[in-house]
Amino acid sequence: MTVTTVDKSASALSMTVVADFAASPERVWQLWADPRQLERWWGPPTYPATVTSHDLRPGGRVEYHMTGPSGDQPRGYWEVDEVQPPHRLTFRDGFLKDDGTVNSDLPTTVALVTIEDRGNGQTRMSIESHFPSTDAMEQLLAMGMQEGMRQAVGQIDAILAEDLAAKV
Amino acid sequence: MHLLPNYDAMFGALADATRRDIVRRAIAGAEGVAEMASHYPMSFAAVQKHVAILERAGLVTKQRIGRRKVVQTNLQALLVARRLLDEYEELWRGRIARMTDLIDETSEPSPPKET
Numbered sequence: 001m002t003v004t005t006v007d008k009s010a011s012a013l014s015m016t017v018v019a020d021f022a023a024s025p026e027r028v029w030q031l032w033a034d035p036r037q038l039e040r041w042w043g044p045p046t047y048p049a050t051v052t053s054h055d056l057r058p059g060g061r062v063e064y065h066m067t068g069p070s071g072d073q074p075r076g077y078w079e080v081d082e083v084q085p086p087h088r089l090t091f092r093d094g095f096l097k098d099d100g101t102v103n104s105d106l107p108t109t110v111a112l113v114t115i116e117d118r119g120n121g122q123t124r125m126s127i128e129s130h131f132p133s134t135d136a137m138e139q140l141l142a143m144g145m146q147e148g149m150r151q152a153v154g155q156i157d158a159i160l161a162e163d164l165a166a167k168v
Numbered sequence: 169m170h171l172l173p174n175y176d177a178m179f180g181a182l183a184d185a186t187r188r189d190i191v192r193r194a195i196a197g198a199e200g201v202a203e204m205a206s207h208y209p210m211s212f213a214a215v216q217k218h219v220a221i222l223e224r225a226g227l228v229t230k231q232r233i234g235r236r237k238v239v240q241t242n243l244q245a246l247l248v249a250r251r252l253l254d255e256y257e258e259l260w261r262g263r264i265a266r267m268t269d270l271i272d273e274t275s276e277p278s279p280p281k282e283t
Contacts, residue, residue, distance in 0.1 A: 002268050006257050015256055019264045023271045031267050041266035044259070127260065 004124075018126045025115045025123045029086030032056070032113065039064065047074075056083055063096070075100070079108075089113040181225035186210075187218050190239070194228050197240035201230075204239060 007016045021028050031037050035051035043049035047066040054062050062078040075096035082090040094108035112128040181187055186208060193204060205215035219239055222228040231240045 003261055003264050006261075015260075017257070017260045017264065019267075021268065021271055027271060027274075028267075031270065037270060040270055041263050044262055129256070129260075 014128065014130045016126060016128045018124060020118070021123050021125065022121055023123055024121070025086040025117050028115050028123045028125055032089055033085065035062075038062075042066075056080055056089070058083055062091070063100075077102070078111075087115050177225035178227060181221050181227055184218070184221075186215075187222055190215075190218055190222060191227055191241050194239040194241040195243075197231065197238050200236055200238050 002019045002021055003017060004020055005016075005018045007018075031041065033056055035054040038054070039049045039051045042051075042064065043066040047068050049064045049066045051062065051064045056062065058080060060080045060083075062080065063075070064077070065073045065075040067073050075098070076094065077096055078091040078093055080089070080091045082088055090110070090112045092108040093111050095103040097103045110130040112130075113125065114128075115123060115125050118124050182191070189207075190204060193199060193207070201216050201219055202212060204219065205212045208215055219228065219230075223230065226242055228239050228241050230237050
């Protein structure tokens with residue numbers, strides 16, 4: 001398991017995942033910069049992604065679709081803001097309608113990726129996601145179900161109990 | 169499987185710092201709206217409005233305790249918010265596991281260590 005920490009804030013609608021890899025920053029950057037690699041990890045196994053356009057420059061755009069078990073093909077895009085290979089990438093992550101235009105009914109998530117050399121061949125990647133609204137979260141719920149890895153409610157209760165214990 | 173809360177109202181309500189603070193205070197369920205209002209540099213009416221928004225979103229309820237009415241956080245609704253984030257976490261854990269597999273697949277075999 002390379003995920004080192006996950007920091008979630010229900011009230012701030014944000015989440016930060018930190019992961020360590022036994023690879024160089026350049027190698028980790030390729031996961032994002034090479035569309036063929038990106039499509040091998042972006043979608044869950046039941047919804048593999050196909051990247052159809054990949055312009056990783058400030059103001060550039062990445063487009064993809066995912067193919068579901070029943071042949072459904074949800075489409076998405078990134079609007080790239082900052083690109084500093086191999087250390088920093090920020091983009092807005094949104095959805096497209098069937099005709100390829102932006103689906104403004106589904107809101108965008110803002111993602112900030114940082115990649116840093118930790119020495120000894122270790123690289124730390126952190127991904128900070130900000131959800132502007134509720135619809136984003138609702139949609140993530142659907143993605144979570146695709147992933148098929150839902151946590152037991154009891155577990156969440158325990159996490160919440162800790163939160164409350166800390167706050168009260 | 170899920171309760172069907174109004175996510176729009178819920179996260180809209182939580183997008184405001186004062187309202188988040190009210191939700192936090194109301195976990196104890198000990199204060200009425202007037203007591204709540206004393207904590208914030210704003211009018212009673214303004215705080216009352218915030219509480220009403222939280223109430224509509226299902227995040228707090230007003231409970232009658234004797235002759236008083238206290239504002240009480242609805243923990244079930246907070247759990248739903250929490251669960252959505254948990255599912256998002258699983259999505260990213262899956263992605264990072266796949267990233268790790270990709271890196272392992274392409275990495276050069278490590279040179280034998282000299283001892």
